Amino acid sequence: MQKNLVIVESPAKAKTIEKFLGKEYKVMSSYGHIRDLKEKEFSIDIEHNYAPKYVIPEDKKKVVSELKAESKNVETVWLASDEDREGEAISWHLYEVLKLKPENTKRIVFHEITKTAILHAIETPRTIDMNLVNAQQARRVLDRIVGFQLSPILWRKVKPALSAGRVQSVAVRLIVEREREINDFTPEAAFRVTASFLLPDGITLLKAELNRRFKTKAEVEDFLARCKDARFTIDEITTKPVRKSPAPPFTTSTLQQEAARKLGYSVSQTMMLAQRLYESGLITYMRTDSVNLSDLALGTAKETVLETYGERYYKFRRYHTKSKGAQEAHEAIRPTYISHAEINGTAQEKRLYDLIRKRTIACQMADAELERTTISVAIGTEKEKFVAVGEVVVFDGFLQVYRESYDDEPDKEQENGLLPPVSLHDVLSLRQVVATERFSQRPPRYTEASLVRRLEELGIGRPSTYAPTIQTIQNRGYVEKSDREGTARTYTVLELDKGVVKEEQKTEIVGTERNKLFPTDIGIVVNDFLMEYFPSVMDYNFTASVEKEFDAIADGEMVWTDAIDSFYKMFHPIVERVSAVRTEHKVGERELGIDPKSGKPVFVKIGRYGPVAQIGAANPDDKEAEKPRFATLLKGQSIETITLDEALKLFELPRTVGDFEGKVVVAAVGRFGPFIRHDGKFVSIPKTLDPLTITLDEAIDLIEKKRLSDEQRFLKKFPEEPELEILKGRFGPYISYKGKNYRLPKTIEDPAGLTLDDCMKIIQASEEKPAAPRKRKTTKKK
DNA sequence: CAGTGAGCGAGCTTCCGCTTGACTT
Numbered sequence: 038m039q040k041n042l043v044i045v046e047s048p049a050k051a052k053t054i055e056k057f058l059g060k061e062y063k064v065m066s067s068y069g070h071i072r073d074l075k076e077k078e079f080s081i082d083i084e085h086n087y088a089p090k091y092v093i094p095e096d097k098k099k100v101v102s103e104l105k106a107e108s109k110n111v112e113t114v115w116l117a118s119d120e121d122r123e124g125e126a127i128s129w130h131l132y133e134v135l136k137l138k139p140e141n142t143k144r145i146v147f148h149e150i151t152k153t154a155i156l157h158a159i160e161t162p163r164t165i166d167m168n169l170v171n172a173q174q175a176r177r178v179l180d181r182i183v184g185f186q187l188s189p190i191l192w193r194k195v196k197p198a199l200s201a202g203r204v205q206s207v208a209v210r211l212i213v214e215r216e217r218e219i220n221d222f223t224p225e226a227a228f229r230v231t232a233s234f235l236l237p238d239g240i241t242l243l244k245a246e247l248n249r250r251f252k253t254k255a256e257v258e259d260f261l262a263r264c265k266d267a268r269f270t271i272d273e274i275t276t277k278p279v280r281k282s283p284a285p286p287f288t289t290s291t292l293q294q295e296a297a298r299k300l301g302y303s304v305s306q307t308m309m310l311a312q313r314l315y316e317s318g319l320i321t322y323m324r325t326d327s328v329n330l331s332d333l334a335l336g337t338a339k340e341t342v343l344e345t346y347g348e349r350y351y352k353f354r355r356y357h358t359k360s361k362g363a364q365e366a367h368e369a370i371r372p373t374y375i376s377h378a379e380i381n382g383t384a385q386e387k388r389l390y391d392l393i394r395k396r397t398i399a400c401q402m403a404d405a406e407l408e409r410t411t412i413s414v415a416i417g418t419e420k421e422k423f424v425a426v427g428e429v430v431v432f433d434g435f436l437q438v439y440r441e442s443y444d445d446e447p448d449k450e451q452e453n454g455l456l457p458p459v460s461l462h463d464v465l466s467l468r469q470v471v472a473t474e475r476f477s478q479r480p481p482r483y484t485e486a487s488l489v490r491r492l493e494e495l496g497i498g499r500p501s502t503y504a505p506t507i508q509t510i511q512n513r514g515y516v517e518k519s520d521r522e523g524t525a526r527t528y529t530v531l532e533l534d535k536g537v538v539k540e541e542q543k544t545e546i547v548g549t550e551r552n553k554l555f556p557t558d559i560g561i562v563v564n565d566f567l568m569e570y571f572p573s574v575m576d577y578n579f580t581a582s583v584e585k586e587f588d589a590i591a592d593g594e595m596v597w598t599d600a601i602d603s604f605y606k607m608f609h610p611i612v613e614r615v616s617a618v619r620t621e622h623k624v625g626e627r628e629l630g631i632d633p634k635s636g637k638p639v640f641v642k643i644g645r646y647g648p649v650a651q652i653g654a655a656n657p658d659d660k661e662a663e664k665p666r667f668a669t670l671l672k673g674q675s676i677e678t679i680t681l682d683e684a685l686k687l688f689e690l691p692r693t694v695g696d697f698e699g700k701v702v703v704a705a706v707g708r709f710g711p712f713i714r715h716d717g718k719f720v721s722i723p724k725t726l727d728p729l730t731i732t733l734d735e736a737i738d739l740i741e742k743k744r745l746s747d748e749q750r751f752l753k754k755f756p757e758e759p760e761l762e763i764l765k766g767r768f769g770p771y772i773s774y775k776g777k778n779y780r781l782p783k784t785i786e787d788p789a790g791l792t793l794d795d796c797m798k799i800i801q802a803s804e805e806k807p808a809a810p811r812k813r814k815t816t817k818k819k
Numbered sequence: 820c821a822g823t824g825a826g827c828g829a830g831c832t833t834c835c836g837c838t839t840g841a842c843t844t
Contacts, residue, residue, distance in 0.1 A: 046837065046838060047837095047838065047839085048838085048839075049839095066838080066839090067837090067838080068837085068838045068839060068840090069836080069837035069838025069839080070836070070837045070838075071837095071838095073836090073837095074834090076833095077831095077832090077833085096839095096840090097838095118837090119837085122836095123836060123837050124837080126836095126837090127837070127838095173836090176835080176836085177834095177835075177836080179834095179835095180834050180835045180836085181833095181834055181835080182834085183834065183835095184833055184834020184835075185833060185834060186833095186834095187833085187834085188832075188833035188834075189832085189833070191833085192831090192832065192833080197830095197831070197832060198831075198832040198833080199832080199833080200832080200833045200834070201833080201834080202833080202834045202835070203834075203835075204834085204835065205834085205835090312839085316839095324837090324838090498835085498836095499835080499836060499837090501835090501836055501837060501838080502835065502836060502837095505835090505836090506835090509834095644826085644827055645826070645827045645828095646825080646826065646827075649826095649827075651827090655827085665827090667826075667827065669825090669826090705824085706824095707823085707824035707825070708823075708824055708825070708826095709822095709823065709824060710824090712824060714824085719823080719824055721824095764821090771821075773821095778821070778844090
């Protein structure tokens with residue numbers, strides 16, 4: 038019989054700790070929370086002081102019964118979940134569910150997974166902190182109230198299966214508001230003036246920028262005229278030292294941001310890779326808001342820096358977390374063994390590990406020392422000056438290892454390089470002055486990672502929820518990840534060369550964006566609705582202010598049910614009031630005008646399946662009445678901006694394009710976008726064409742292309758087995774057999790040369806081993 | 820990943836945070 042049972046949250050942690058503790062201790066994992074409110078019921082008894090109804094979820098029953106069985110057989114149970122709100126609650130639920138006894142239950146916490154830390158924890162046990170547990174219950178109950186009372190309102194007023202919540206709704210708000218800022222933005226033009234001079238040596242060039250910008254072309258022309266005969270002299274040379282310090286070690290959010298910027302990983306991809314590194318024992322825990330490094334880690338980082346770079350490069354630094362609502366149950370994300378430069382794993386895992394390792398090492402390195410030189414060039418007696426700025430790295434320090442990236446890298450033209458040597462009062466000869474029209478930049482759309490950064494700044498969401506939240510707002514159709522092609526813009530360039538001013542119009546492409554978050558019509562409608570009726574929940578400071586109350590509860594200064602009660606008394610009446618209003622019109626509905634043909638009103642709104650246009654109103658009392666007509670909006674159209682004419686055009690679909698081979702050609706929009714139907718067959722219409730304007734010739738072209746690719750699709754058929762075909766898909770050849778598809782191994786060079794026997798073998802092989810685990814989230818759609 | 824191709828009334832959907840499997844479409 039075992040003497041001790043230690044329960045931690047994560048199985049990987051359990052494995053490590055078991056090694057430290059020896060035979061007397063068995064270490065098991067709870068796999069996070071073991072008890073929660075019912076998944077599909079409100080589960081809060083409002084009448085009885087907000088009593089939560091907890092259940093053990095189906096997928097946790099096995100763990101719980103194993104823990105229960107084990108806990109009966111030991112002398113002491115050590116509850117070692119994390120030392121934060123959720124961790125304390127996990128311990129309490131374990132205590133309750135496993136029916137533990139106070140006399141043989143001990144609560145311990147440790148902040149680093151080392152033998153000393155754990156042994157120390159065992160020597161200093163405490164009891165469960167009910168105040169902290171109650172703070173968690175308040176958090177849980179509040180989120181349930183908000184989520185489960187707001188969502189049904191959306192089902193009725195906007196669209197079924199939508200959702201609202203303390204975190205996700207604010208995330209959507211950020212994206213909607215950013216989109217409006219972009220729409221409202223008007224770029225301002227100004228001329229940026231640069232000049233190049235020849236130094237007295239007659240060889241070296243100096244480039245400098247004017248210290249002001251001109252609003253109008255007239256001002257530029259005037260300035261250029263003044264330059265023609267001006268005398269240019271070096272007026273001032275200043276040099277000052279600049280220091281740069283390394284960024285703190287990674288937390289979940291900063292890791293997600295840097296992996297997106299430097300490696301191009303999505304937020305969820307980063308988390309999946311980090312999870313694997315963690316499970317392999319290569320890095321510390323990946324869901325953390327702490328920048329703290331253990332003494333052990335500080336020591337090995339020091340050794341690594343000293344060994345690799347020498348004493349001058351080392352600097353001891355301790356970082357303190359300043360993000361709102363941080364709970365610091367773990368360390369920063371760092372390699373388990375900082376000296377390990379090489380690891381086994383996939384290329385992606387290696388790159389992420391390398392990033393983590395470099396960031397960790399760099400944060401214990403010396404500042405970089407730079408020297409910034411500013412040379413100013415006087416223009417005769419004018420007030421304006423040309424200025425050249427150069428930066429020289431005197432000592433690279435941490436930059437040798439790691440340089441943090443930024444979301445919006447500064448313009449390349451502003452990059453500071455090395456400046457040529459000059460002396461005060463040198464007279465320069467002007468080679469050229471160029472005035473380029475530049476426009477102020479609109480704010481950028483959010484990426485997954487920059488949204489995470491903003492949420493963290495606002496203290497909204499936790500390391501374990503950033504990636505899932507981003508998934509949720511996309512699954513609900515509030516937000517789409519998408520690209521936006523830039524638009525061409527002309528700008529003016531004026532050039533003074535050899536005393537002559539030339540003017541030229543140039544074109545640039547601006548506003549190109551890749552993989553950015555765009556709000557959908559549904560997202561906008563839901564956001565505006567929530568903002569109108571529930572501004573307090575949508576407030577960017579809502580989370581921060583309830584966090585303060587949770588802290589007061591944790592400190593024993595507030596009763597958790599009182600906190601919930603005062604929120605509920607404010608919140609629920611609004612829910613009641615909004616639910617009671619029975620409006621004929623859906624939220625976000627907009628009347629565009631009257632259909633000239635039928636004389637009926639034309640609406641746009643969020644329908645059962647998304648944005649639709651509608652002619653005429655439904656008449657539920659009169660079954661005989663004419664039903665309204667519906668048409669789905671095309672991609673790129675919005676119920677906010679669509680015009681009456683555009684909406685009426687939609688009703689021309691399905692539209693007869695013409696005849697081809699004696700059969701009619703029809704253009705329409707289906708579930709998967711615009712398509713052409715001809716002779717019972719369907720062909721998708723590519724983005725470059727429009728179902729409203731497509732011509733018969735274009736349609737025939739599409740049909741013929743499709744026929745060709747269909748023909749080439751069949752690589753081989755077998756007369757003896759009609760159910761088996763070798764086909765060519767977009768991702769290479771595959772076998773289709775009895776309604777199922779099988780991938781061909783890459784080694785096969787001539788798929789058409791396969792025999793029936795070969796095919797059956799491939800099918801059997803893939804049936805036996807159910808392929809490599811593909812960790813893809815299946816989208817929850819029916 | 821692949822192919823698919825309509826409808827706006829019949830039953831269900833939903834929150835946030837803690838943690839990993841199971842597994843073919």
